[in-house]
Amino acid sequence: MLYVLIFLGIIVLNVVPFFMPATWTVLALIASTTHLKLAAIPLIAATGATIGRVILARLSHRLVRSRFLSEVTRHSIDGVKAIIEKRKHVTMAGFLLYALGPLPTNYLFISYGLTTLPLRYLVVPFFIGRLASYTFWVYVGYGFRQAFQAGDLMATYNTYFILTQIATIAAVYAFTKIDWRRIAKHVV
Secondary structure (H helix, E strand, O other): OOOHHHHHHHHHHOOOOOOOHHHHHHHHHHHHHHOOOOOOHHHHHHHHHHHHHHHHHHHHHHHEEEEOOOOHHHHHHHHHHHHHHHHHHHHHHHHHHHHOOOOOOOHHHEEEEEEEEOHHHHHHHHHHHHHHHHHHHHHHHHHHHHHHHHHHHHHHHHHHHHHHHHHOOOOOOHHOHHEEEEHHHHHO
């Protein structure tokens, strides 16, 4: 039952676009405070995170693109589609490398959702990258959690959390203001 709750919780963490804790920090906490099999946690989390991010991208497309973006902005963002379609393999490799790290991906999925691209270019590398990174972070987080006091970790995490959330909001806003059609003409 705890595995199901973790799975559902990870989905929620990855659907809510801003001001949610990083999934890898939640996983490290779970790994250090429960007697669950550590090897099972990354697979459950990567699957839940992927489902949550797909929902976030779809909501971004249906709600933000359809209702809040002007025709000019939508036309500009369609330039991203041309760039990605021209370099699918490079783009997928870039998504994979990004997903290997601890940086937030919510703005990536929101921005990608603003395009009309198929999600498979992003979802497959995301799942693979997160499975690998969550495995790493669960074991490393477990070790650090055992070595340090909880207060030290929380102070560091709070600063990281606030700064990354502000940067995420700024990144999504900036993404919508770039003239992607003009960039696509030079890249494609």
